[in-house]
Amino acid sequence: MDRILKQQPWYLRNKFYIIGGVIIIALIVYSIKLSFEPKKYRVETEYIKTSEAKIEAFLEYIDIEGLVQPINTIRINSKESGNVLKIVAEDGQTLQKGDTILILTNSELEQTIEDQGDELERQRTNYEKQLIDQKKLRISLQKQAIQTEYEMKRLEKNIILDREENKMGIKSKAQLEIAEDEYHYQQQRTKLDLLSLQNDSVSAVLNTKIMTRDMEREQKKYNRTLERLNSLVITAPCDGQLSYISTTLGQHVNSGEQIAEIKVLTDYKVHSSLNEYYIDRITSGLSANINYQNQQYSLHITKVVPEIRNRTFDVDLVFENNKPSNIRVGKSYRVKIELDKAEEALVISQGDFYQYTGGQWIYKLDATGSTAVRTPISIGRQNPSQFEIISGLKSGDQVIISGYEQLEDAEVVILK
Numbered sequence: 001m002d003r004i005l006k007q008q009p010w011y012l013r014n015k016f017y018i019i020g021g022v023i024i025i026a027l028i029v030y031s032i033k034l035s036f037e038p039k040k041y042r043v044e045t046e047y048i049k050t051s052e053a054k055i056e057a058f059l060e061y062i063d064i065e066g067l068v069q070p071i072n073t074i075r076i077n078s079k080e081s082g083n084v085l086k087i088v089a090e091d092g093q094t095l096q097k098g099d100t101i102l103i104l105t106n107s108e109l110e111q112t113i114e115d116q117g118d119e120l121e122r123q124r125t126n127y128e129k130q131l132i133d134q135k136k137l138r139i140s141l142q143k144q145a146i147q148t149e150y151e152m153k154r155l156e157k158n159i160i161l162d163r164e165e166n167k168m169g170i171k172s173k174a175q176l177e178i179a180e181d182e183y184h185y186q187q188q189r190t191k192l193d194l195l196s197l198q199n200d201s202v203s204a205v206l207n208t209k210i211m212t213r214d215m216e217r218e219q220k221k222y223n224r225t226l227e228r229l230n231s232l233v234i235t236a237p238c239d240g241q242l243s244y245i246s247t248t249l250g251q252h253v254n255s256g257e258q259i260a261e262i263k264v265l266t267d268y269k270v271h272s273s274l275n276e277y278y279i280d281r282i283t284s285g286l287s288a289n290i291n292y293q294n295q296q297y298s299l300h301i302t303k304v305v306p307e308i309r310n311r312t313f314d315v316d317l318v319f320e321n322n323k324p325s326n327i328r329v330g331k332s333y334r335v336k337i338e339l340d341k342a343e344e345a346l347v348i349s350q351g352d353f354y355q356y357t358g359g360q361w362i363y364k365l366d367a368t369g370s371t372a373v374r375t376p377i378s379i380g381r382q383n384p385s386q387f388e389i390i391s392g393l394k395s396g397d398q399v400i401i402s403g404y405e406q407l408e409d410a411e412v413v414i415l416k
Helices: 015-036 107-167 173-230 353-357
Strands: 040-043 049-052 054-058 061-077 082-087 100-105 233-235 240-245 258-275 287-292 295-304 312-319 332-338 343-349 361-365 371-376 378-382 386-391 398-402 412-415
Touching: 049 343, 061 240, 061 312, 100 240, 100 258, 107 173, 258 332, 312 332, 343 398, 353 361, 353 398, 371 398
Parallel strands: 040 412
Antiparallel strands: 049 398, 054 343, 061 258, 061 332, 082 100, 100 233, 240 258, 258 312, 287 295, 287 332, 295 312, 343 386, 361 371, 361 398, 371 412, 378 386
16 A cells, blocks of 8 residues: 655755855855945055155255276377387376377378478578669669669759859740750659669568568468477377376377377366256256265266267266375265255155056055055156155154055955
């Protein structure tokens, strides 16, 4: 005889389906909840660095490395071509102005000077002979002038005598007229002779001046050639240290070729290269300083090279007063170039947050210091140690400034 089994309730018959459905619904609800909640990240405080927003003096400056160089470097070029006969100075030697560095020889130039010397001597002999001839000519002209003046006075006396004789009846009127005509003729002729002699005398003086100038010109030409010979001896143009000599014995050197370099060590300058970003803000006269061995030394920019190479440009700075006692060429210092005057501003310390956020936001800690929330900010100027905050923070706010690489762009950071 069959027994009738009692049927189980539907929720018992489908319990596994119900349990599975509840789990799935719970997961969906949890996922939805997580999607609406801010992303959180937990980090230990030893892996991050914080800073307090403060209102304090902000100085916009650049911190760079500068290399000490001589105040001036003079390149020595050969004024004449020739072969190196003798090298007198050595690399690194300290020289005084006028000290011989090396000696060149040029047989063609020496022959040219000898030929010009012979030609100058011939011209000098000819010049002296012409001077003697001019002196003789002037003396002859002076004699003719004296003779002509004498004849003029004699004629005047004769006409006076003829007029007296005419009054006394010794000479007739016709004879007097003939004598006066002769007198007037000789008078006009004498004036012309005197004028001609005067012009000849002026011409003689002018010829003498021309010859003298020609001779002086030839002498200067010869002297300049001699100076070319002196240029074969290369000397130091100033006091300094000989950096190098780029020639060897017997080497041919062309005119204008660089053969040596001298470092002027009467003073020093600091040379540095800056990023092209600052090209519009760096000008001559900007102040700078060096902190070395607990002492500060003031400098200012004297030269800005506007040419950009490899995204950098060069500047030179000089010390204003004191300089480090152990300064020497090739030594490097950290140089701080001031771009503006110090002024009050809301600032935070430098950190790697800028590289990860672009300065658009930062993690700001709450009052307990255990939670930091992503907060939009606006950054203004910056220097190697500070950022100027324009908006988003206030004085006293604590922010996370480093350790952003591990924070995975979370909305909230919980500090452990």
